[in-house]
Amino acid sequence: MLVLSLSTVAFLGLAQLADASGSPSTGHRRRTAGGGQAMNLVRSAPNSNEWSTQQWGHWAKTQKSSLEAKYGGAGASGTGVQKRATGTNYMTNQNGDSSYFGSLAIGTPPVSYNVILDTGSADLWLAGSDCTTGCSGVATFDPSSSSTFRNESSPFSITYGSGQAAGFLSQDVVQMAGFEVQNQIFAVCEQVSGGLLTAPVSGLLGLAFQTIASSRAPPFWETLVTEGAWDEPVMAFQLTRYLNVSGVQTLEPGGSFSMGFANSSLYTGDIDYVNLPVTGSYWVLPITSISVQNQSISPPSGQQAYAAIDTGTTLVGGPSSYIAQIFQQIPGSAPGTGDFESYYTYPCDTDVTVALSFGGRTWSISPADFRLARLTQRECLGAFFEIDSGGSSAPSWIVGDTFLKNVYSVFRYSPASVGFANLSAVALAQNGDASGAVPSATIGSSAARVSATGSMLPKAHRSAGIKIGCGLLYATSASLLITIAVAGVHSVLL
Known part of the structure; x- marks a missing residue:
């Protein structure tokens, strides 16, 4: 996520173990069409049909402040690759598209943890076994249980719009989807603001670039790419939709996160790549056109067009003037008040289709994703809302899962770009299934090992209190409490 990474609302449920290779599966390792191993994503969803207007208001207000906090701040070499490979992490969808998490394993012997997969931040962060606040009921990392653990003796602190997490930097073996980095830098946090973590998620895996990492260390994915562990320098997402589905469970199958390849069984046609206008920080694309109900509105220009493509954010946020123009095309829409300030409501009997282009093809958002919640019998809440970048270098737009559920998204390291493709029938059939x-984890051997040295700035240049926008916005279905889950540079994404 970006400094303020859109708060991805993640309503978390049961804990899911990940295998030593970070590859959850239903008792065995899945093979993908690309010949690689697959890692399931589990999606968590809220019982939105049971929420009151007041509860949705609390959620909406927290999501906005978290997003602005996430993006409001500023934000290795090695040898030993055995062979190039591909892998897939099957994800979990939590609380009706609120957040998506996968699994990885850390230490020797490997122990599995659930983490939010976040393209809006660049740090790996876990709650530690000595965590004294904010970690109740969450699986924690115990340094003494790993024979390969190394304490870097460097303080680590992350500040979010809704709280803070603090601990220390460390090194250990990290495995995911058949890949391994033997000395990955990550943070072990001992203090977490209440509500930042909700079981079964223990932390966050940042998938943006090293330059925005609060640790200043190479992210796990970037080490795998630069050391040649992947067949191709790409990672890709397919996210499922359970939003407003009757009978949705707290945890549902979430889709897949592919590493080193794009899974051709999950998309059709070509992948439409657009190069990043600015490289080495967030996955940012320029928004070049916006239409609502087939009516075009004036597109943003310059830096106001920059949009972070953020898997760790639930909704879509943008400048107030453009969000207002979007809702002006919807008869009966109105600005929200109170907790719904910066949001808009619209008549529930209206199916709204918004389409975006980033310089290539145009991609439509399903009316099912635009409709975030039904507040009353006639009044619904839209999934686009106003954010204020505060004149910082953060992108003006945060494009989260509301959009990404509608496409197959590919993040390419070189040339630095993001690509989208139409979802295949196989992928679409998983929506609301x-x-x-829900995928479960297995422990298995890694397909490719990378011995990497997590290069960081000299200690004198590190900040013990870096303000970053990395976090996940979660709401437990039991307590309906909106919380923020932090990890890496991701402030309130979930």
């Missing part, structure tokens, strides 16, 4: 099984 009541028969789908």
Whole structure:
């Protein structure tokens, strides 16, 4: 996530173990069409049909402040690759598209943890076993249980719009989807603001670039790419939709996160790549056109067009003038008040289709994703809302899962770009599938090992209190409490 990474609202449920290779599966390792191993994503969703207007208002207000906090701040070499490979992490969808998490394993012997997969930040962060606040009921990392653990003796602190996490930097073996980095830098946090973490998620895996990492260390994914562990320098997402589905469970199958390849069984046609206008920080693309109900509005220009493509954010946020123009095309829409300030409501009997272009093809957002919640019998809440970048270098737009559920998204390291493609029938069939099984983890050997040295700035140049926008916005379905889960540079994404 960006400094203020859109608060991805993650309503977390049961804990899911990940294998030593970070590859959850239903008792065995899945093979993908690309010949690689696959890692499931589990999606968490809120019981939105049971929420009151007041509860949705609390959620909406927290999401906005968290997003602005996430993006409001500023934000290795090695040898030993055995072979190039591909892998997939099957994800979990939590609380009706609120957040998506996968699994990885840390230490020797490997222990699995659930983490939010966040393209809006660049740090790996876990709650530690000595965590004294904010970690109740969350699986924590115990340094003494790993024979390969190394304490870097460097303080680590992350500040979010809704709280803070603090601890220390360390090194250990990290495995995911068949890949391994033997001395990955990550943070072990001992103090977490209340509500930042909700089981079964223990932390966050940042998938943006090293330059915005609060640790200043190479992210796990970037080490794998630069050391040649992947067949191709790409990672890709397919996210499922359970929003407003009747009978949705707290945890549902979330789709997949592919490493080193794009899974051709999950998309059709070509992948439409657009190069990043600015490289080495967030995955930013320029918004070049916006239409609502097939009516075009004036597109933003310059830096106001820059949009962070953020898997760790639930909704879509943008400058107030453009969000207002979007809702002006919807008869009966109105600005929200109170907790819904910066949001808009609109008549529930209206199916709204918004389409975006980033310099290539145009991509439509399903009316099912635009409709975030039904507040009353006639009044619905839109999934686009106003954010204020505060004149900082953060992108003016944060494009989260509301959009990304509608496309197959590919993040390419070189040339630095983001690509989108149409979802295949196989991928679409997973949306709202009541028969789908939530992935579970297995422990397995890694397909490719990378011995990397996590290069960081000299200690004198590190900040013990870096303000970053990395975090996940979560709401537990049991307490309906909106919280923020932090990890890496991601302030309130979930």
